[in-house]
Amino acid sequence: MASRPVFLPHSVTPFVREQVVTFKWHAGMARSQAQKSIEELHASAGDLGLLPLLEISSKGSNPLGIKLSAFNLTFNAPDGTALSVESAYQGSKVFRNGDHFPDLYRASSRDAKLDERVKSRSDIAHFDFFGERWPGQPMTAFYDWLYLQALAQHPDLLAQLDGYAGFTDIAFNPQKSAACQARCAAMSQGLRAAGLWAEVVRSQAAFLQVLAAQRAAQPSLF
Template sequence: MAVRPVYVPRDDRPGVVVRSLDFEWFPGFSTAQKQRSIQSLHAAAGEAGIEPVLEISSKSPEELGVSLSAFHLSLADAEGGRSCSVETAFQGSKVFERAGPFIDLLNGTSREAKKDDRLKSSGRLLRFEFQGTAWPLKPRTYFYDWLYLSALEQQSGLQETLVGYRGFTDIEFNPRKSINCQAYSAALYVSILESGQSDTILYSPESFLESLQDEYTARDELLARQHGLD
């Protein structure tokens, strides 16, 4: 057995309800084993009244879920009209004590960006810099969420499809080891869409943060407890 979160878009205000569910885990690294675990988690979600659920990861049984993985989801970069994945944008924007941002990562693959040795050897992470703007480390998922939601906004015809889902998962995400989660970001996007406030909330990074202050305060408290952070 294992426990993993299912992210449910809130219907009372923009935000996400995190439901941690027990389900049967199928060990192994193959796609087949991962998809058995996904099926088991989604069955548990259905029993909890959460359906339909979309798995967002490279192991998703649905093409949509694979395409929405941060490794694959494309984000237009305003600098020179380039595009990159959400993952490369996130990793390439990190600024450390001794180096960064590593904008060369925007030209490579998501896997190369995530495994770049400089991300581990450049000292303490200080902030993010993307498209000429500096981003703070707190709220802890603020920058990642903004990148992911910005990429979703650029996908034509996606909104009507996403609002049909009542929950989102990422079988690769372990809340005890990681902080940013593409399934959480997708659920947040759907909640914003359904609030009817997307034009205001997604207008700028500043309006995004101001509108989600309560959500991020609660999320930072949860992440601090899970990871022993200050």
């Protein structure tokens, strides 16, 4: 058995809520095994009333979810270069010792993610995206913004998310990483429901301000 989060749109910050679902895991590296696990995850989620769901990864079987994988989803960078979300993310990392590898913008998504210069490193100080500095905190803010920017440039794909209650990514393990493409898809829907979509994709400042304002507006639990 295994557990994975299902990401559901939410109209208040962080515009996503998570429902952890336990399901039968099919071990193995083959894509067919991953698809069996996805089917089990979605079936177990369905028992909780969480349907329909869209798997967002290159391991899924739905063409829409495959297109929306960070490996495949592209957008035009400030210099006009077409980048995948994954390559943009890896190439923008700046580590505490000053290491920064923007050459990864030109690498394939897989090569960028597996590049030994960035693979498994957690000492990220901040991000530098074509001269625009992004803070390392909130932890997933930069990745989220990249993904939302890419979605904004593909309104046809964004519109197709409307029919789904939530989103999954079978490869995402919250014990090992924080940023997740399925979480971003749910966030886009939460922001749209809140009437904030056009505002947050306008600029870095607008995105961070919305996150901060929504947090400040939430009542304290203490």
